[in-house]
Amino acid sequence: xxxxxxxxxxxxxxxxxxxxxxxxxxxxxxxxxxxxxxxxxxxxxxxxxxxxxxxxxxxxxxxxxxxxxxxxxxxxxxxxxxxxxxxxxxxxxxxxxxxxxxxxxxxxxxxxxxxxxxxxxxxxxxxxxxxxxxxxxxxxxxxxxxxxxxxxxxxxxxxxxxxxxxxxxxxxxxxxxxxxxxxxxxxxxxxxxxxxx
Numbered sequence: 001x002x003x004x005x006x007x008x009x010x011x012x013x014x015x016x017x018x019x020x021x022x023x024x025x026x027x028x029x030x031x032x033x034x035x036x037x038x039x040x041x042x043x044x045x046x047x048x049x050x051x052x053x054x055x056x057x058x059x060x061x062x063x064x065x066x067x068x069x070x071x072x073x074x075x076x077x078x079x080x081x082x083x084x085x086x087x088x089x090x091x092x093x094x095x096x097x098x099x100x101x102x103x104x105x106x107x108x109x110x111x112x113x114x115x116x117x118x119x120x121x122x123x124x125x126x127x128x129x130x131x132x133x134x135x136x137x138x139x140x141x142x143x144x145x146x147x148x149x150x151x152x153x154x155x156x157x158x159x160x161x162x163x164x165x166x167x168x169x170x171x172x173x174x175x176x177x178x179x180x181x182x183x184x185x186x187x188x189x190x191x192x193x194x195x196x197x
Contacts, residue, residue, distance in 0.1 A: 041135050041144060043131050044145055060163070062179075070156065073123060078193070090110045104118070106119070106130070114136040
């Protein structure tokens with residue numbers, strides 16, 4: 001019995017050390033993106049993003065939420081610095097400057113993950129699409145994009161937030177099956193957008 005307790009204790013200590021090293025590495029890579037570096041991914045244009053959104057080997061997840069505000073209020077909230085900072089371990093999205101048009105660069109700053117994006121499509125009050133340019137996690141992804149579509153409803157605005165990722169490895173796996181596991185987190189993430197309106 002004492003042997004089992006010792007083995008369990010050693011495994012717990014080793015697991016804690018491994019978790020600490022992993023967190024240290026992830027934060028270091030995230031800081032690299034924030035400093036203007038990171039691991040480059042394929043930059044997609046509008047047509048390539050639309051193709052990615054329909055790609056079978058990509059991981060794609062969409063969350064929807066209706067807000068009791070007109071589309072321009074939601075669209076404006078999506079462009080504020082600090083968007084998504086209400087999520088634990090996320091410092092938010094920051095634009096590099098006041099430039100809020102197609103071609104603008106912004107950074108998603110999380111404690112253990114960061115990425116840089118370039119705005120590809122900006123149709124005021126209707127659609128905002130971004131492609132990834134740099135990522136803090138090496139070798140995992142070849143391309144990714146975010147797409148925000150706003151639809152005016154009788155009660156306000158329906159926001160559909162889609163994240164599409166083309167993995168470097170495992171493209172043969174049915175990654176879409178994992179979407180129901182991720183969707184609740186995205187839904188919680190966009191719920192906080194109401195605090196920015």
